[in-house]
Amino acid sequence: MSVLIVGSTALDSIATAQAKHARLLGGSASHAAVAASFFAPVKMVGVVGDDFPRNYLGLYRKHKIDLEGLQIVPGKTFHWSGEYEVNMNNRRTLTTELGVFESFTPHLPESYKNSEFVLLANIAPSLQHHVLDQMRRPKFVVADTMDLWLNIALPDLLKLLRRVDGFVLNESEARQLTDENNLVRAAKAIHKLGPKYVIVKKGEHGAILSSRDGLFLSPAFPLLKVVDPTGAGDSFVGGMMGYLSTARGSIDANLRRAMVYGSVVASICCEGFGLKSTTRATRVVIDKRMKSLAESARF
Amino acid sequence: MSVLIVGSTALDSIATAQAKHARLLGGSASHAAVAASFFAPVKMVGVVGDDFPRNYLGLYRKHKIDLEGLQIVPGKTFHWSGEYEVNMNNRRTLTTELGVFESFTPHLPESYKNSEFVLLANIAPSLQHHVLDQMRRPKFVVADTMDLWLNIALPDLLKLLRRVDGFVLNESEARQLTDENNLVRAAKAIHKLGPKYVIVKKGEHGAILSSRDGLFLSPAFPLLKVVDPTGAGDSFVGGMMGYLSTARGSIDANLRRAMVYGSVVASICCEGFGLKSTTRATRVVIDKRMKSLAESARF
Numbered sequence: 319m320s321v322l323i324v325g326s327t328a329l330d331s332i333a334t335a336q337a338k339h340a341r342l343l344g345g346s347a348s349h350a351a352v353a354a355s356f357f358a359p360v361k362m363v364g365v366v367g368d369d370f371p372r373n374y375l376g377l378y379r380k381h382k383i384d385l386e387g388l389q390i391v392p393g394k395t396f397h398w399s400g401e402y403e404v405n406m407n408n409r410r411t412l413t414t415e416l417g418v419f420e421s422f423t424p425h426l427p428e429s430y431k432n433s434e435f436v437l438l439a440n441i442a443p444s445l446q447h448h449v450l451d452q453m454r455r456p457k458f459v460v461a462d463t464m465d466l467w468l469n470i471a472l473p474d475l476l477k478l479l480r481r482v483d484g485f486v487l488n489e490s491e492a493r494q495l496t497d498e499n500n501l502v503r504a505a506k507a508i509h510k511l512g513p514k515y516v517i518v519k520k521g522e523h524g525a526i527l528s529s530r531d532g533l534f535l536s537p538a539f540p541l542l543k544v545v546d547p548t549g550a551g552d553s554f555v556g557g558m559m560g561y562l563s564t565a566r567g568s569i570d571a572n573l574r575r576a577m578v579y580g581s582v583v584a585s586i587c588c589e590g591f592g593l594k595s596t597t598r599a600t601r602v603v604i605d606k607r608m609k610s611l612a613e614s615a616r617f
Numbered sequence: 618m619s620v621l622i623v624g625s626t627a628l629d630s631i632a633t634a635q636a637k638h639a640r641l642l643g644g645s646a647s648h649a650a651v652a653a654s655f656f657a658p659v660k661m662v663g664v665v666g667d668d669f670p671r672n673y674l675g676l677y678r679k680h681k682i683d684l685e686g687l688q689i690v691p692g693k694t695f696h697w698s699g700e701y702e703v704n705m706n707n708r709r710t711l712t713t714e715l716g717v718f719e720s721f722t723p724h725l726p727e728s729y730k731n732s733e734f735v736l737l738a739n740i741a742p743s744l745q746h747h748v749l750d751q752m753r754r755p756k757f758v759v760a761d762t763m764d765l766w767l768n769i770a771l772p773d774l775l776k777l778l779r780r781v782d783g784f785v786l787n788e789s790e791a792r793q794l795t796d797e798n799n800l801v802r803a804a805k806a807i808h809k810l811g812p813k814y815v816i817v818k819k820g821e822h823g824a825i826l827s828s829r830d831g832l833f834l835s836p837a838f839p840l841l842k843v844v845d846p847t848g849a850g851d852s853f854v855g856g857m858m859g860y861l862s863t864a865r866g867s868i869d870a871n872l873r874r875a876m877v878y879g880s881v882v883a884s885i886c887c888e889g890f891g892l893k894s895t896t897r898a899t900r901v902v903i904d905k906r907m908k909s910l911a912e913s914a915r916f
Contacts, residue, residue, distance in 0.1 A: 405798055499704055502839050523822040526839070533913045535836045540801050540825070574916035614832045615914065617873035 319563040320359040320384070322430050323351045323556065324449045325439025325462075326419065327364035327388065330592055331399035332548055334406070342592030343374045345396065346439035346462065349549035350556030352593055353583040354437070355381035356601050357560030361430045363387040363449060365422040367395040377597055386427040393418040406544045407521070426452040435563040438482070439552055440464050443474035450481055458562065458569055460484035460515075462555050468494050476511060483569075484515035486555050492518045501526060502533065515573065519551055525577060531570055536577040537615045539585035539607060546591045550584040553596060557583030557604075582607045618862040619658040619683070621729055622650045622855065623748045624738025624761075625718065626663035626687065629891055630698035631847055633705070641891030642673045643697065645738035645761065648848035649855030651892055652882040653736070654680035655900050656859030660729045662686040662748060664721040666694040676896055685726040692717040705843045706820070725751040734862040737781070738851055739763050742773035749780055757861065757868055759783035759814075761854050764790050775810060782868075783814035785854050791817045800825060801832065814872065818850055824876055830869055835876040836914045838884035838906060845890045849883040852895060856882030856903075881906045 330344030347364045354360045361384040368390065378385055394417035402409045424445055434457035438446035446461055453459075461482045467475050468491060479485055485508060493499055496507035505516045505528035516528045522541075527534040558573075558580030565572035582604055589595040629643030646663045653659045660683040667689065677684055693716035701708045723744055733756035737745040745760055752758075760781045766774050767790060778784055784807060792798055795806035804815045804827035815827045819837075826833040857872075857879030864871035881903055888894040 500841060500843070502841050520822065523819065524834075533839055534916070535823075535839065535913050536916070537834045537836075537914075540832055540834065542799060542801050544799070578916050612916070614834050615836075615916075617833070617835070617877050617911075617914075 319434055320361055321354050321435045321437060321559050321563045322361045322363065322426075322433035322449075322453075323347055323354060323437045323439055323559070324363035324424055324445065325350055325437075325441045325552070326396060327362075327366050328396040328398055329370075330548060331397070332546055332591060333401040334546060335402070335404045336545070337591070339591045341371075341397070342594075343377060344398065344549060344592050346441060346549075346552040348378075348593060349552035349587065349596070350437055350439040350559070351378070351383050352381050352596050353553040353556030353580070353587070354560030354563075355383055356557065356583065356599065356604055357579070358435075358563045360384065360560070361387060361433060363424045363426065363430070365389040365391060365418050367391065367393040367418045370395045377593070381597070384429075387424070387430055389422070389425070391418050400548075402547070406547055424449050434458065435559055436460070437555060437559045438462065438478075439555065443467050443471050443478045446478055447474065447481070458483050460486060460555065460559060462486045462551070463491065465491050465494065479508075479512040482513055484517060485513040486517045486519065486551075488519045488521070488551065502528070515569075517577065519554060521547075521550070524581065525554070527573065527577060529570065529573070534574045534577070536574070536581055537611060538581050539611045540614065541585055541588060544588045545595070547588050548592065549596075550587050553587040554580040554584040556580070578611060579604070579608060582611060618733055619660055620653050620734045620736060620858050620862045621660045621662065621725075621732035621748075621752075622646055622653060622736045622738055622858070623662035623723055623744065624649055624736075624740045624851070625695055626661075626665050627695040627697055628669075629847060630696070631845055631890060632700035633845060634701070634703045635844070636890070638890045640670075640696070641893070642670075642676060643848060643891055644695065645740060645848075645851040647677075647892060648851035648886065648895070649736055649738040649858070650677070650682050651680050651895050652852040652855030652879070652886070653859030653862075654682055655856065655882065655898065655903055656878070657734075657862045659683065659859070660686060660732060662723045662725065662729070664688040664690060664717050666690065666692040666717045669694045676892070680896070683728075686723070686729055688721070688724070690717050699847075701846070705846055723748050733757065734858055735759070736854060736858045737761065737777075738854065742766050742770050742777045745777055746773065746780070757782050759785060759854065759858060761785045761850070762790065764793065767793055778807075778811040781812055783816060784812040785816045785818065785850075787818045787820070787850065801827070814868075816876065818853060820846070820849070823880060824853070826872065826876060828869065828872070833873045833876070835873070835880055836910060837880050838910045839913065840884055840887060843887045844894070846887050847891065848895075849886050852886040853879040853883040855879070877910060878903070878907060881910060
């Protein structure tokens with residue numbers, strides 16, 4: 319089963335206390351698609367400009383990502399630059415140049431419209447709606463988001479929540495959306511907005527799933543060193559959807575394990591700048607780390 | 618097997634955004650002893666003044682805590698007052714009146730000296746040393762601490778670390794002690810100071826154990842409402858030592874489960890002011906919550 323992923327496709331310039339890299343392959347769709355590709359075939363939807371490096375297209379292809387839905391148009395690729403503080407928990411956006419993203423409308427190729435698993439990775443809620451509008455009968459739709467859309471596109475986002483099965487957001491976004499400090503209560507409040515599955519990401523502390531089956535406390539893989547956390551959340555949800563789409567049985571039976579797989583890919587993402595570490599990973603490496611994480615969580 | 622617990626025995630005046638309570642039963646030894654009492658007989662070492670409410674002695678006795686090592690001396694009981702911010706993560710000490718604690722020297726009754734499990738709950742490292750000096754051949758010694766001792770009694774604390782099997786501290790204390798931001802690296806650095814078992818408490822995010830067997834990521838029981846987190850860390854380590862002292866088999870085989878039991882008792886502690894919620898708990902309630910937490914952590 320393939321996964322359809324829509325999101326941003328970008329060039330990221332990232333500075334940490336240790337190093338600085340310009341125009342890395344980035345964007346929520348890039349991270350999520352590569353993460354999902356370790357588990358399932360991926361169909362990507364996005365847009366890049368004619369300045370997009372050809373070797374980045376090569377990286378997508380190396381991961382067998384279907385690029386029929388990736389528009390390459392005249393103009394500049396979306397460019398984000400930011401810097402991290404020493405502790406890696408706080409980051410500051412320096413510049414955001416939308417480029418070809420400003421006039422982007424996602425068009426799904428015919429071959430994409432029957433996809434059963436759909437990941438609406440972080441991108442404007444109006445574009446997430448536009449992708450859903452073109453789908454036939456998706457089996458499981460998950461949306462990710464960011465604080466920006468809570469601030470400037472809340473009505474669109476609230477409408478989207480009534481159309482998705484699962485919704486993923488981080489701790490501070492969950493608090494902002496619900497005005498609830500307690501995360502369990504925040505998740506309960508989000509169920510009332512539509513999604514059956516609410517996933518709150520807590521970075522190095524793992525993630526919480528709230529569903530009919532109660533709560534699941536997903537651990538995060540403990541890292542000795544974080545090189546660059548950019549894209550970790552996208553990798554988490556990408557890995558999760560990739561695994562889910564190929565696992566036999568019900569969503570409920572597989573979602574926990576899917577989340578842990580997602581957090582394993584996210585941990586690999588953090589070990590290099592941009593997609594450098596993730597694109598060097600293999601399913602064997604991922605399964606080994608999964609086994610080690612399961613052993614660390616056993617009691 | 619009984620557990621010997623030394624620590625502070627205090628009256629706590631606590632204010633949160635919701636409510637305010639004066640002269641509650643508190644102190645690290647009180648919280649740890651009540652928590653441990655659900656699993657094993659407890660021998661407590663401490664000091665209170667002649668103003669100590671008789672019903673608080675009754676509460677200890679209700680939990681079958683051996684009070685032969687509790688000195689009752691003329692003067693005032695240690696009194697701490699503090700207030701929490703709305704989010705419950707930050708607290709501010711308003712007053713600290715040491716009272717009879719100022720001249721306290723722990724004397725162990727003969728019947729205490731053969732205890733195999735020793736919890737040096739949070740108290741000045743010099744007093745923790747003094748208790749250890751009087752023990753015959755303890756099997757497993759764990760010390761807890763707080764930032765105050767890192768600031769004003771570091772040499773004593775470092776000496777203590779060479780005498781204990783396990784050391785418990787919270788995230789910020791681990792970072793302060795080792796100058797390492799990453800908690801896995803911080804734990805590794807603490808092993809070099811002596812303890813075979815290093816436990817880093819992360820509050821609502823659980824705890825990490827580092828030992829020869831690698832890492833264990835202990836989950837925390839997710840609460841819908843935190844009433845008062847005072848004593849949660851003491852309850853964690855008390856419950857952990859209580860369970861450990863009665864579990865059959867090796868420390869390594871039981872420590873993970875002991876930590877999860879500790880975090881269950883800590884969660885109960887947070888649901889009431891002072892010891893109000895913990896002293897109403899039963900082993901049946903604790904086991905039920907343990908089962909629910911195990912289910913929430915399964916994948």
